[in-house]
Amino acid sequence: MQTIMTEPPNLRSDAFEALIRGIVGPLADEVDRAGRFPREGIRALGEAGLLGLLSARENGGAGAGLREAAQVIEGLAGACGSTAMVLLMHYSAVTALDRHAPEDVRREIAAGRHLTTLAFSERGSRSHFWAPVSTAEPQGADAVRLDAQKSWVTAAGEADSYVWSSRPLRADGPMSLWLVPAGSAGLEVHGDYDGFGLRGNASSPVSATAVAVPRSALLGADGEGLSTALEVVLPCFLVLSAAFSLGVTEALLGLTAAHLRNTRLAHLDQTLAQQPMTRNQFAGLRLRADALRALLEETLTATETGRPEATLRVLQIKALAAETAAEVADGAMRLCGGAAFRRETGVERRFRDALAARVMAPTTEALHDFCGRVELGLPLFEEA
Template identity: 30%
Template sequence: MSLETTLDQLRQIAESVVRAEAPIIDKEAKWPQNSIKALQQEGFGGFVVPQENGGHGQGLYGLARACEILGEESGSAGLCFGMHCVGTAMIVAKATEHQKKNFLEPIAAGEHLTTLALSEPGTGAHFYYPQTQLLTSSSGGFIVNGEKTFVSNGGYADSYVLSTMGVDPDATQHEFSCVVVEEGMKGIAWGPEWDGLGMRGNSSRSLSLSNVALPEGNLLGAQGDQLWYIFQVVAPYFLTAMSGTYLGIAQAAFDVVREHLKSRVYRHNGVSLDQISLLQHRLGMLWAKIERTRQLIYHATQQYDKGDPAAVLAILSSKAEVANCVVEVVNEAMTLAGGIAYRDNSRLDVLLRDARAAHIMGPTTDILYTWLGRAVLDQPILDS
């Protein structure tokens, strides 16, 4: 099946199930259960799972397009699906036969939802410096102790891909590991329900882990591989999922204000807003802003899928640029729509609140631009 055919099927789900659930998601801060379930039932749970393991085998370009489609209808649904794909990509990267059978095949079958859990209290946007401990168990396997914050899909996923400190007592501060913690394991406790300003369906909850026993087969890659995962898997997949979702939100805001200008007519003189040159000019600027951001994201992801090492810089800049784009576009759309856009819980109200998270979700816009500057100056990306 071609990517375009696959995306057409996804768009049908987005325009029916996701669109119908979106108002409830925002009003009740409800996790998008119907939307995610519909995607899983139609095989999209395995979107980035290799074909040999039953999945679609899609790369970053496909992920960007999928999240864009979902983001147009619901930012939360796009983000929750995207985080599942990021967690899946982490498992795919160095999957053992055990992990293929126990995680990837159920994911592809729509029977398993996963997600990422990297952020921790006290480290802020520097999510790549975990303090969660991974200890060797005397009975075999590992013991996990620590706390994670802002875990999207928190409490609804079947597994959580965690970053931890190194196992070896002599490990350096940069030797981190990644593991898969499964829902229902003893020692897991969830914090309060998520009640955010925007992205209200994400269920971005805190996760406490107290002496959680993990089998050895739940270690991803080798001990100390976490930084490899961060820059080879998390960064490209996470930034792409975020970029696609926020691009969809920007497009949704554009569509709302475009229809407003086409349908609104002044009663005193019969002039339609779409006939006013100033408004035509300002809408044209919004289109250009969205389209140049879209082309950056598409180019970056296509080049990455081809194996071009230079694509990394474009991937980093994509999320920073789309954050600027979506906030500016939704703000301007609200201005162009006037007072009716400022009503409580209008469509642009929801989009504005969802869009604002783009700058905040780590890596933040400021961090991404700093990394870009360091990279083009041939300096180490991370602080020593």
Template identity: 25%
Template sequence: MTDVAADLIPTRRAPLEDTARQFAERCAEHAGDHDLSGDFIAGNYKAMKSTGLVAAGVPTELGGGGASVRDLCEMLRIIGGACGSSALALSMHTHQVAIPAWRWHHQAAARPLVEPLLRRVAAENIVLLSSGGSDWIGGSGTAEKVDGGYKIKARKVFSSGAPVGDILMTSAICDEGGERTVLHFGAPMTAEEVTVLDTWNTLGMRGTGSHDIMIDGLFVPDDKIPLRRTAGEWHPGFQLIATMAFPLIYATYLGIAESAREIAVGIAGMKPVSHRRQSTAGRMDTALAATRMGHEHMIAAAERNAPSEQSVNDVMIGRRLVEENAILTVELAMELAGGAGFYRKTGLERRFRDIQAARYHPLQKEAQSEYAGAMALGQPVGRIF
């Protein structure tokens, strides 16, 4: 399998948008091949590292690119238009960088805790994996208390980038005094107790390598657990995660929707104009505009730098708007393109399948509606997830 060229000219000092466009042009050449075979985009990670994309969100003072959340969203939007798998996988690493970077900038007391990890990302180009989708507020896996720490047993699903990850940012549940407590920690992917299972065979996003990860008896010392929280309840740490992570993740889907629109317009331009075709194109562009507005709403909530119940609500309302309208945009792009969109060579059917993944990140529709309704009516939201 051919990937993005390993000798892609490093552009660490170039504007992030230019670097993202250069990367996107190269990985677009092989996105269809990865989709067809289901092969992981391993070679693309080499280019992500060589061009500074992996360290883009690390503060410049710590050796990284110093990109803002808005800049990182633009990076992922551009890449998403070319290769959804590359953008989604990178978004999972990027949000795990953006969260400690936010703490470094805004929480002075947290600097000693997060700075070593951020410096490693910048200096070593380590890749962080997320198990957030499989854990979320409820948590998963078990942590057994032993002398000096905990023994972890868990199976984490949807861990994008698993084949090349260095640290899995994850959690497990222990019973402390009759209360279910979630322990957060980083699991080294090189540990013999950590195994990547070959499970990723899916409808779309087929190159992300989002395999299950099995943790069987990993020892985590007490001093390597930076966060403890009650299982099944929103914690301020998760308000930060939700506020920062989802604008980045959903930038991928905006990019996919925009690229589907461009493909469809190009195909439709080769056909006779009709009122019906114009109507379809108009509905498509309206849905795309709603997608962009929803995503801007998410970014604006993150840029307030005030993680809270309200920021979570705003981000999740935007997330719902992006999900529904991005999917609708691509559906209408398929309709506008007609039968040509059914062929793999146009790239539309891949985008149609990839966009479906927008349905599955938290908060999904029912939970988001309940959360927003509780906020509107002044009711507690601590256990709505």
């Protein structure tokens, strides 16, 4: 396949549009119905240089920023939520790996030959990813034993590696991070993912029983994993999650507008769009989407220019986006009526995909708490 870029890409390019129209979009319904991993799309993204989009240029990556990554995720999310979420988790994990992983791994990612993901959420501490209960124990001088019950891992059994959280080896901090190769003995993926939405996402539980990794698999210092998560992983995840929700929202509005314009009430000789209440409700949904886009733009600018409110904006944007997507999805289902209840309009698939973001950690409830803490001058986390 043609390589899309070596430079930070022009994501409005014909090649990116062709990738969506030619590969990702046409497979999306089958991926959803069968609940199967969108391997073809991920392979094409790798070949197009998009798995290495956020990788540093010195490792062979495009060295792009969150703005470009957000454009990619938004574009993909409207076509296939599962593909977009797999890439979103890859990008989030790459932020930690590009800082701390061995050079050969960083180069493989930049070259588009290595898919990675986050293994943070646990059966024990659930959506409270900042408090892992899984363990890391020293084994002799050079090895570490990992034991865990991870509750949700996107691309489980499909990715090449996991960015893995645990309690520290010896340090006092709340968390350490590890690079765990997917083929490690003792890792087990539990069942195929049969989800409500994002059905191609392979978000299965993964357990670790006496998984042995070298000490060099530690990403950063022991006990410093939460700092890495807060400094690089979380900002990336939150902004790209917002872009994901915006992409699904835009797709829902596009499908809804087409339905309203093209569907007629024969006895009135009018379209649904000509009904005042209908277009009033549609305008309300459009307004929410436009307000979300404006705050996402403001968030990106605040982070790029280091403005003091950047942290608050990054926390706000995922909460706003997740709730906007869910509300617009509900409104689209209502406006498109019984037609949307069938698969044929494409609305119900996006409705199901839209509901994931608000329960993905940090959830909307957790983000509101974090925002309140920032606004009121409190620490994000209470001391244990």
